[in-house]
Amino acid sequence: MKFIDEAKIEVVAGRGGNGAASFRREKFVPKGGPDGGDGGKGGSVWAVADENINTLVEYRFVKRYQAKNGEKGHGSDRYGRGADDIELKMPVGTLIRDVDTDQVLADLTHHGQRICLARGGKGGLGNIHFKSSINRAPKQATPGEEGEARSLQLELKVLADVGLLGMPNAGKSTLISAVSAARPKVADYPFTTLHPNLGVVRSDDNHSFVMADIPGLIEGAADGAGLGHRFLKHLSRTGLLLHVVDIAPFDEGVNPAQEALALIEELRRYDDALFDKPRWLVLNKVDMLAADEREQKIAQFLADIGWTYPAPNDEFTFDLDTPRVFTISALAHQGTQELMQTIQMYLDARHKLMAEQQTDSIAEVSETISHSLIQPE
Structure with a gap:
């Protein structure tokens, strides 16, 4: 359909x-x-x-x-x-x-x-x-x-816990197909994805979350260029954004850091609320980097985009406001399971915090009503 x-x-x-x-x-x-x-x-x-x-x-x-x-x-x-x-x-x-x-x-x-x-x-x-x-x-x-x-x-606007965003051919469709039952079209040319895809990620027997993949963005998306701008609204309901970056582009003239910064700027220009959402960095296709150059190139990329947050794949903490960075290979299923488990931990912690805030809010309202009902002697 x-x-x-x-x-x-x-x-x-x-x-x-x-x-x-x-x-x-x-x-x-x-x-x-x-x-x-x-x-x-x-x-x-x-x-x-x-x-x-x-x-x-x-x-x-x-x-x-x-x-x-x-x-x-x-x-x-x-x-x-x-x-x-x-x-x-x-x-x-x-x-x-x-x-x-x-x-x-x-x-x-x-x-x-x-x-x-x-x-x-x-x-x-x-x-x-x-x-x-x-x-x-x-x-x-x-x-x-x-x-x-x-x-x-x-x-x-599709309802999803996690949204994937990135340039065309960053590997978003490969990632969602690797961790869920979704089977989006995957090919070696830009704009393979033409409409949003939803996948249910089952992190264990008792936990799961919904991930959304939208068409890739390009520079100028906020002004209507490309396809992804039409579907950015689908990310507005997500609780967490994964910025997927092709760390080893096939074209040597492509600079991953420049592309990452351009996409972040397009996100900011499109919608401040979307720009302010929790956003993690996912460096994909690390298996395409030479083993002896991998750490150096990743460190250089993070320096080029001004990334000063925890190092890739650090142990997860429950600081919900701290952005994260992960290195994976969606095609080889390298690091994907760890990423999904960390996302599940984040979502569980976020849901728990929201439930506590809601309970505190209800208790505060009830206390206010109780005080208002007390008649002075």
């Missing part, structure tokens, strides 16, 4: 049915009085997050979704039937924005989440509601309300 991560649609809710103005007409019942029922409500349009869907391709072909109108009211106190709602199933991670106001209406972050995109109109009132002691035969009834209508921009 083709990967589509953007779409524009129109949703129109149903109109409410009109109320009825009717009077009883029965034998032996003179002056029967009003008996007009209310109109039924119009159908609403809902978005439902579904983890079994991973693309917005359906919304590229069907652009308009309209719910049915409510049924009008009838005599004999019969109310009109309400119209059924429409449910639009969308991938988890879809951001829904109103085109006219630029307001974010929904952010579908978990399976089964439901958001009303356009609410159906209320049914009109029948004349039974207008009867009074001075108005025994009301003839008025109200029309049904119009349903809401919106033009929506759908934007899919």
